[in-house]
Amino acid sequence: MIELDIRTLSLVAVLVTLLMACAMLLLWRLNPEERSARSWAIGNAAIAIGFLCIGFRGILPLFISVPVANTSIVLGYGLLLVGVWEFLGQSKRWWIVVSATAFVFFSFLYFTYLSPDIPSRIVIVSLVIAALSGVSAQCLLKDRTPRMRKIQALTAAVFGLHALYLSLRSILTLAGVHIQDLFASNWVQGLAFLDVIVSAICLTFAFTSMINRRLQFHLNHLASYDLLTEVFNRRAFEQAAVREMSRCARHKTMLSVLLLDIDHFKRINDRYGHSVGDQVLKSTATAIVGALRKEDVLGRIGGEEFCMLLPESDQESAIDISERVRMAVCTNTITHEGQTISITVSIGVATIQPDDTSWISLFQIADQALYRAKAGGRNLIAI
Numbered sequence: 001m002i003e004l005d006i007r008t009l010s011l012v013a014v015l016v017t018l019l020m021a022c023a024m025l026l027l028w029r030l031n032p033e034e035r036s037a038r039s040w041a042i043g044n045a046a047i048a049i050g051f052l053c054i055g056f057r058g059i060l061p062l063f064i065s066v067p068v069a070n071t072s073i074v075l076g077y078g079l080l081l082v083g084v085w086e087f088l089g090q091s092k093r094w095w096i097v098v099s100a101t102a103f104v105f106f107s108f109l110y111f112t113y114l115s116p117d118i119p120s121r122i123v124i125v126s127l128v129i130a131a132l133s134g135v136s137a138q139c140l141l142k143d144r145t146p147r148m149r150k151i152q153a154l155t156a157a158v159f160g161l162h163a164l165y166l167s168l169r170s171i172l173t174l175a176g177v178h179i180q181d182l183f184a185s186n187w188v189q190g191l192a193f194l195d196v197i198v199s200a201i202c203l204t205f206a207f208t209s210m211i212n213r214r215l216q217f218h219l220n221h222l223a224s225y226d227l228l229t230e231v232f233n234r235r236a237f238e239q240a241a242v243r244e245m246s247r248c249a250r251h252k253t254m255l256s257v258l259l260l261d262i263d264h265f266k267r268i269n270d271r272y273g274h275s276v277g278d279q280v281l282k283s284t285a286t287a288i289v290g291a292l293r294k295e296d297v298l299g300r301i302g303g304e305e306f307c308m309l310l311p312e313s314d315q316e317s318a319i320d321i322s323e324r325v326r327m328a329v330c331t332n333t334i335t336h337e338g339q340t341i342s343i344t345v346s347i348g349v350a351t352i353q354p355d356d357t358s359w360i361s362l363f364q365i366a367d368q369a370l371y372r373a374k375a376g377g378r379n380l381i382a383i
C-alpha cells in the first residue's frame, strides 16, 4: 500500500495552488478586461493560504490553523464560482459565497472549541466546497454558446468530479473512517490533498483554455467583421467571394453579385452629423440582411458601399433580390430628433459568365453597372 505523507502533500498543495494563482494572475495582467482570471487568481491564492495554515498546525495558533484556514479554503472556492459568473457575464450572487464562508467559520469555531470534533469539521468543509463546485459546474453547463460548448463542459466536469469526490469523502467520514490526527497517514486524507492538487491543475488548464478560446473567437471576429455594421469587412468578403467563385466553377452553378451604394450619403453626414451617419449605415446593413436569403453573403467594402454574393442566382433572380433590397432600405424608417431620414440606394448587378473565373472582373462589371445606376438618377438598379 502506498504511504502518503500528509504534511508533504499539504506542502505540495500549497505550492501547486500558489503556482496556479500566479498563472491566472499573469493571464489577467495580459487581458485586464477578463476579470474572471483575477477572481480565479485570488481564489487559488486563498486556497493556498488555507492549506499553508493547515500545514503549520501545531506551530500556528489553533484559531489560525483550523477555523481561519478552512474558511480561507472555502472562500477560495467561492471566488472560483465568482470567476465563473464573471466569465459567463452573469450577476454575482455574493450571498452564496458569504453565507458559505460564514457558515464554515462559525461551525468550525463550534467544533474546535465548544465540542471538538474532527469528522464533523471534515464533513462540513467537504460538503460546502462540493456545493460551491457543484454550482460552478451547473452554471457552466447551463449557459453555453455553441462555440464554447465543449470547453465549458470540460471545466464543468472537473468541478463535478471534485464535488463528487468531496461528497464521497463526507460519506466515508460519516461511515466511520475516523480521523483523530490530521497528519497521520490515512488514505482518505491523502486522497483529499491529491484531489486538491489535481483539481487545481486541471481547473487552471480549463480556465486558461476557456479564456483563450474566447479571445481567439474575438480576434477572428475583429479580423473578419466590420465593427460598425457587424457584417463581413472587405477582406473577409473578398475571401468569401473567391471561395464562392471556385465553387461555382467546380459545380457549374450560377453566381450573381450586387454592389450597393447609399445615395448622397455625404449630405446625411453633413446635415445630421457623423454619428447619425453611422446609425444610418448600421440600420441599412440590418435592412439589407433582412431582405437577403440565408445563403447570401453581405460585406461592407467601403464607407457607404456594400457588396452581396448571391449563390445559385441567375441575372433574373439577382434583379428580383436587388429590388427587394432596394425596397427594404428605402422603406426602413430612421428617425433623428423627430425627423425621418429617407435613404435610397443604387445597385449594380453582375452575373457570372461561363468562361469567367476571376472575381476582379465580376466585381468590375458590378461596379460599372453601379456607375450607370448613379448616372441614371440614383435609387435605381442597373445591370
Ligand SMILES: Nc1nc2c(ncn2[C@@H]2O[C@H](COP(=O)(O)OP(=O)(O)OP(=O)(O)O)[C@@H](O)[C@H]2O)c(=O)[nH]1
Residues within 6 Å of the ligand: 228, 261, 262, 263, 264, 265, 266, 267, 269, 273, 274, 275, 276, 277, 278, 281, 302, 303, 304, 374, 378
Ligand atoms: N458616418 C460615416 N460616414 C462615412 C463612413 N465612411 C465614409 N463615410 C462618408 O461617406 C461619404 C461618401 O460620400 P461620397 O463618396 O461623396 O458619396 P455620396 O455622398 O454618397 O454620393 P453618391 O455616392 O454619388 O450618391 C463621405 O462623406 C464619407 O466621409 C463611416 O464609417 N461613417
